[in-house]
Amino acid sequence: MPIPKAHYGGRHTVTLLPGAGIGPELMNYVKEVFSYAGVPVDFEDVDIDPNADDNVDLDFAITSIRRNGVALKGNIETRSTEAEVLSRNVALRNQLDLYVNVLHCVSYPGVNSRHKNIDIVIVRQNTEGEYAMLEHESVKGVVESMKVITSSNSERVARYAFEYAKRNGRKKVTTVHKANIMKLSDGLFLETSKRVAKDYPDIVHNDMIIDNTCMQLVSNPHQFDIVLTTNLYGAIVSNVVCGLLGGAGLLAGKNFGDHYTIFEPGTRNTGTSIAGKNVANPIAMLNAAVDMLRHLGHKNHAALIQNAINKTINQGIHTRDLGGQATSREVVDSIMKHIKIASN
Numbered sequence: 001m002p003i004p005k006a007h008y009g010g011r012h013t014v015t016l017l018p019g020a021g022i023g024p025e026l027m028n029y030v031k032e033v034f035s036y037a038g039v040p041v042d043f044e045d046v047d048i049d050p051n052a053d054d055n056v057d058l059d060f061a062i063t064s065i066r067r068n069g070v071a072l073k074g075n076i077e078t079r080s081t082e083a084e085v086l087s088r089n090v091a092l093r094n095q096l097d098l099y100v101n102v103l104h105c106v107s108y109p110g111v112n113s114r115h116k117n118i119d120i121v122i123v124r125q126n127t128e129g130e131y132a133m134l135e136h137e138s139v140k141g142v143v144e145s146m147k148v149i150t151s152s153n154s155e156r157v158a159r160y161a162f163e164y165a166k167r168n169g170r171k172k173v174t175t176v177h178k179a180n181i182m183k184l185s186d187g188l189f190l191e192t193s194k195r196v197a198k199d200y201p202d203i204v205h206n207d208m209i210i211d212n213t214c215m216q217l218v219s220n221p222h223q224f225d226i227v228l229t230t231n232l233y234g235a236i237v238s239n240v241v242c243g244l245l246g247g248a249g250l251l252a253g254k255n256f257g258d259h260y261t262i263f264e265p266g267t268r269n270t271g272t273s274i275a276g277k278n279v280a281n282p283i284a285m286l287n288a289a290v291d292m293l294r295h296l297g298h299k300n301h302a303a304l305i306q307n308a309i310n311k312t313i314n315q316g317i318h319t320r321d322l323g324g325q326a327t328s329r330e331v332v333d334s335i336m337k338h339i340k341i342a343s344n
């Protein structure tokens with residue numbers, strides 16, 4: 001049973017994790033656009049100190065998300081070199097059991113890119129694999145790293161992919177793996193997806209090795225519909241597809257568990273080198289915020305902002321990552337102008 005979202009007098013409260021780099025400035029644009037569009041959402045801001053050697057801030061963030069059910073997130077930095085202080089981005093997903101990451105990659109007609117009309121959904125296992133963070137130096141100069149694959153998590157993510165296909169009229173699921181080399185771990189992931197596929201006879205299922213997938217994505221991406229894959233391959237494939245569509249500044253991703261949801265930019269970058277320069281593309285974070293509004297049931301506000309984003313992109317008001325000249329500010333101003341026109 002999903003836990004209800006925090007909801008008082010028609011307004012929702014969501015947790016806001018600005019993170020590092022460009023995260024805080026992008027969150028300010030989201031707040032500005034929300035308040036301009038009259039969105040009935042309040043934010044509970046939670047900062048996580050990147051230098052902390054303990055997990056007090058992280059625990060506070062987790063408590064806040066447990067209370068609110070939903071969060072919007074930038075990339076969090078972990079600078080501590082203490083071995084027991086793990087990546088907070090990973091810890092957050094693991095502790096909230098956000099076992100699936102969904103990245104819906106659709107081309108924008110107004111963005112110059114190598115391929116047109118791409119529409120691929122990447123469904124990624126989000127809590128195990130190489131991200132188990134179980135590494136140790138067994139003897140000096142020899143480091144071992146555990147990759148953990150379980151049948152229960154493989155089954156949950158596979159079922160999510162096929163249910164998504166069924167609900168959204170998708171035709172095909174491709175399991176991406178390296179089971180020819182990692183016969184036990186990736187073998188389990190692949191075999192589980194084949195077993196789940198039998199429950200969905202109307203949906204085509206095939207599988208592909210990760211290296212070939214990267215080549216096929218670059219040369220013939222239209223063959224893909226839904227890609228189902230493990231955590232690390234999912235990170236790589238997500239970046240390949242975002243790159244094909246226009247880079248890190250456009251697309252948004254969703255992290256789901258049975259109880260909580262976190263929305264964030266699809267490629268999860270910090271953008272340290274471009275922070276504070278008024279050049280970061282604000283679209284990916286705004287798209288994450290729109291996804292969040294749909295999830296909360298604020299359909300009209302979601303559509304209002306989404307249309308304003310699409311018009312801005314299709315008019316060629318692009319930051320430099322998309323080959324344009326516009327500043328972050330100019331993109332946000334254009335979005336607000338279109339909100340105003342649509343609201344009159």
Ligand code: ADP
Nearest residue numbers: 248249268269270271272274280281282284321
């Ligand atoms: P990571 O967090 O993985 O180290 P970076 O933060 O270095 O990645 O981001 C990767 C690249 O993507 C950088 O060149 C960065 O400038 C670019 N990038 C990330 N987010 C945006 C954005 N919103 N707008 C423009 N460029 C971005």
Ligand code: MG
Nearest residue numbers: 269270271272
């Ligand atoms: Mg970085």
